[in-house]
Amino acid sequence: MSSTNQGADGAYPLLFERSVPGRRGVLPPATTVPVAWNPERLPASLRRARAPLLPELSELDVVRHYSGLSQRNWGVDLGFYPLGSCTMKYNPKVNEAIAALPGWQRLHPYQPEQTVQGALQILFELERDLCALTGMAQATLQPSAGAQAELLGLLLIRAHHQHHDPAHAARRRQIIVPDSAHGTNPASAAAAGYEVVQVRSNDRGLVDVKHLKELVGPQTAGLMLTNPNTLGLFEEDIETIAEIIHAAGGLLYYDGANLNAIVGIVRPADMGFDIVHLNLHKTFSTPHGGGGPGAGVIAVTPPLAPFLPGPRVEYDAAKNQYHWRAAGPWTVGRLREFYGNFGVLLRAWAYIRSLGAEGLREVARTAVLNANYCRAKLQDCLEVPYADRPCKHEFVASAREVHRRTGLHAQDLAKGLLDRGFHAxxxxxxxxxxxxxxxxxxxxxxxxxxDAFVDALQQVVHLAYTQPDELRTAPHRAPVGRLDEVLANRHLKLRWLPDPPATGPTAEGPTP
Amino acid sequence: MAAYPQEYRYSKEHEWVKVSGNKARIGITDYAQQELGDVVFVDLPSVGDTITAGQPFAVVESVKSVSDVYAPVSGEIVAVNDHLSDSPELINQSPHDEGWICEVEMSNPAEVDELMTADEYQASVKSEAE
Known part of the structure; x- marks a missing residue:
């Protein structure tokens, strides 16, 4: 087994492939206490026939494995990535410093209220701040991540219809999403049992209001919308859109994916939204990579507040005390145990408090300015549809012309950027x-x-016309070269299996 | 660009139909497969399913997107191209022939008349590409 970080075929070896039978990280002393554990006490159906196939490694093997991986990784702490807040913003280190304070680290969710007043205050203030920024009345910080919050938003829509018009609630089976929507919107709507209906974009890249009017009716449960939308354009007809949906008896759901463009400038409540979804890793700069934990928030107008999950934190001014208040009788129920991912919520609080209201406004203004600057500089080399007006925090360029003239795709340009020190x-x-x-x-x-990013993208486009073959095989200077995505998708390997099949332990897991 | 068989009919959602008697074989066009890129998975319908013209009945997944396949005609599915489960690339390699998706017993054969001819489809694809 190789002790380096390079396998024979040039690939980075997995922990399983580094495994050596009998090697251990820790050797505990033999116990002097009688062993009470008796597997015979478990029903046979719950017992493994074979030991699980776990890698056998020393501590140092594991440290080198992960340190090596981290050196091949790319992140915003190393350089620029144009994926933006939608993926994850830069996380200011002060947030981390605050979240690392021992008082927070040692909290236990079963502690009595009087001993966790500080934590309750954070949750209370964060809810108030997010409500102030969105114009909503109440919010739940409970959802484990954005997807769960999205599901909650849809459950609230259903609860609202069932409560106010139980006889016809079942008829409201459709959720409308624009054709530019994030894929999560139709996915969540379908997961919540709704039928998804798509509203077209018009020639200005905005929701086609005429088409929307044709789609709404007694079957409409609600509309899910981001504003600014996925093209980075502000939905100028938002008030008309809200009127159309409300007149049909539906609700308006705001996907907070693009809140970074408008935070502190305009509030979703004032646009007519009833439910606001916030993924805290986007605008509020909480960590997100590596599978989380995340934090999703759902904020609502007063009529929807009774349906929120509980508990939420309340403040008793007379006693100057924070306390938990259980959910009311109309709640859609809990989404998870306890109170949400507190460590993540704490970072969002730190971010908001360190910037303040004016600082958050400056975030939106600067994000929009930066996007417009890049867009203007890129227009010489790439087509930018809908550039008749300023964009918000993001813009979408099109490599259509490059594709027509060279056969290359946007993806090839993206791979070329990797060789120039930028994430795609x-x-x-x-x-x-x-x-x-x-x-x-x-x-x-x-x-x-x-400027450096725009230069790099211009170079790549130039390369597309002059040396297209170099881009076809890019990246050349990244830790791994061009991956065969088609092969990977057609022959999914979702877990490692020994090759050839080992005798003795296998990765098959528990045997029934 | 591949030739669009003259005897087929085409929908604006880029499906083709090959009619023989009351049966119609359905697939996606060469233009559609080019737009999708390499197909990696096809979510096939089942024999016995009823499909309705204009409604999605299958899903084609490529590296870059997931797209519904819309029924160009209505009817009951009598055969499905099982080869696509193991070899979704047939849609890229042979969209108008080996990459067929299913065969239906049409409930309203008049729907075929509303579809485009090969020449009409070719013209519409050309204008879409411009």
């Missing part, structure tokens, strides 16, 4: 723009970084 932008999304390259620089990037 989102490609092939939104689907309504051909050969899309979606760029969101965010507010944290300097003028020099933005």
């Amino acid at each position: 932008p989102t490609v092939a999304f939104p689907l309504i723009v051909e050969e899309a390259l979606m760029c969101e620089p965010t507010e944290t990037e300097s003028l020099q970084t933005l």
